[in-house]
Amino acid sequence: EDKVVQSPLSLVVHEGDTVTLNCSYEVTNFRSLLWYKQEKKAPTFLFMLTSSGIEKKSGRLSSILDKKELFSILNITATQTGDSAVYLCAEIANTGNQFYFGTGTSLTVIP
Amino acid sequence: DVKVTQSSRYLVKRTGEKVFLECVQDMDHENMFWYRQDPGLGLRLIYFSYDVKMKEKGDIPEGYSVSREKKERFSLILESASTNQTSMYLCASNLDRNYGYTFGSGTRLTVV
Numbered sequence: 163e164d165k166v167v168q169s170p171l172s173l174v175v176h177e178g179d180t181v182t183l184n185c186s187y188e189v190t191n192f193r194s195l196l197w198y199k200q201e202k203k204a205p206t207f208l209f210m211l212t213s214s215g216i217e218k219k220s221g222r223l224s225s226i227l228d229k230k231e232l233f234s235i236l237n238i239t240a241t242q243t244g245d246s247a248v249y250l251c252a253e254i255a256n257t258g259n260q261f262y263f264g265t266g267t268s269l270t271v272i273p
Numbered sequence: 274d275v276k277v278t279q280s281s282r283y284l285v286k287r288t289g290e291k292v293f294l295e296c297v298q299d300m301d302h303e304n305m306f307w308y309r310q311d312p313g314l315g316l317r318l319i320y321f322s323y324d325v326k327m328k329e330k331g332d333i334p335e336g337y338s339v340s341r342e343k344k345e346r347f348s349l350i351l352e353s354a355s356t357n358q359t360s361m362y363l364c365a366s367n368l369d370r371n372y373g374y375t376f377g378s379g380t381r382l383t384v385v
Contacts, residue, residue: 196373204277204363204376250316252373259304259323259370260331265315 165189168251168264175271179241183267185251186233195234196261197225198250205250208236241271276300279364279377286384292351294380296364304367305347306374307331307339309360316363322347354384 165188175181187195194212198205209218211227211234218225222241227234238245248268252261280295298305306321308331318331320339328339336358340348347366351358361381365374 193370198373204378205374207373207375210373252316254370256370259367260306260318260321261374262318263308263316265313 166251166253166262166264168249168267170267171265172268173270175241175269177242177271177273179271180237180239181241181269183236183238183249183251183269184233185235185264187251187253188232189253189255189262191256192229192232193254193256195227195251195253197234197236198252200248200250200266201246208249238269241269243271243273245269246271277364277366277375277377279362279380281380282378284380284382286351286354286382288355288384290351290354290384292354292382292384294349294351294362294364294382296347296349296366296377297345298347298366298375299345300366300368300375301344302366302368302375303344304369305341306365307337307347307349308363308365309333309358310363310379311360319349351382354382356384358382359384 167186169184197208209225214229222239225236248266250266252263254261277298307319308316322341338350364377
């Protein structure tokens, strides 16, 4: 079974800090990796990463994939209280249609 | 705006009851999935479906069944609810493996 490990499990930072969330994976026949943000309800899509070394960016959030070392990072700069959420990482192989999720990183941003 | 709708946000059921969780998507997606989410365990796949009347077991299918009679609807059935099935249940769909999931808003089920 494919495996996705996220670290840290939880993180508390002050507004304005920069955070880096980590996601490592073990997968046979890797296809892509996704990041989601989950507040009190359904996860919402952030990024899909397929190629190594190409940064995806959306506002203060950015993410990059390293297919050689089998990990991805999600960076959030100038954090705000609205960034408080659980951030989920998921990967999918070429041989299936289902994503495998990590346990998530719980981020709390305090004013 | 594309949507995955789960019929209930909160449910409380008694042990031994048969429970139906409904999920409807309006995006003409082929693939639909049921996950449960528990603290410290993340999202775990229960069942999924690639097509009408087709179903596949995920990682934790025991105690559950599913039904997909129409493309847009994927139902999760707890045949005889037990307290260890108290959880957040998330339905998701996608067109194919090139796309991420669209999730429903979740059903928080409590079995007492």
